[in-house]
Amino acid sequence: MRRSTIPIGLLSLAIMLCACRKNPPSPPAPKSTAYGSAIVESSGGKQIAAAGTTLPQPVVVQVNDDAGTAVAGALVVFRGPAGVSFDPPSGITDSSGQFSANVSLGGQAGRYQITASTMTKSQKTAELRVDEIALGYQQILGRRLNDQYCSRCHDPESTPERVSNYDNLEVKPHRFTEGDTLNKISDEDLLAIISHGGPALNRSPLMPPYGYTLSKSDIQALISYIRIVSDPPYQAFGEVYAQK
DSSP, X not given: OOOOOOOHHHHHHHHHHHHHTSOOOOOOOOOOSOXXXXXXXXXXXXXXXXXXXXXXXXXXEEEEOTTSOBOTTOEEEEEOSTTOEEESSEEEOOTTSEEEEEEEOOSSOEEEEEEEEEEBTTXXXXXXXXXXXXXXXXXXXXXXXXXXXXXXXXXXXOOSSOOOOGGGOSSOOOOTTBHXXXXXXXXXXXXXXXXXXXXXXXXXXXXXXXXXXXXXXXXXXXXXXXXXXXXXXOXXXXXXXXXX
């Protein structure tokens, strides 16, 4: 029986090619050249996006010293629950003391609490926690219904696409983020108000009935959106924040 053999030269060449295909080593983590005493949010908190997508705007944080002056050259590290990713996950603050990262949310609808941290001169960790909101299918539908039917009166801010009617109303409607008030109203009462108008629960008649415009499932989607954007968070049964 004839045994096949591989020439030593070809074997050595194959080994070299395999070695070349290995991933290059990861670049070393950036190192601080300066240290602050606190880390604060500059922008990007409480954004809303579909679950599994990237937030519309980056999260921007700033490192300050004891006097509140921005610190350039400080290391910032972002962390979050399972499924959340950052681009980049860490880096050095710029000349304005700021560092930013694009944040992609996990696939589960809910609130995600992300953390930005920096090291102080005393080698202690200063942390900042920021909430972001991921919408599931039902909340996305609710957000569309809000944009179409509700935000003109419930949102006092005008946009190029929508002129707010808020200032023209004698009784000011609640923003859907006003958890201090709306969290005290049950889902059943919200359903009644949206379906039959404010007078259904002895509230303002300026709130018209939408029961003939929206289906019950539409109204439930709208309520689901109101609950998820509530500030402070609506304390329903189950988890408020996505799992860490």
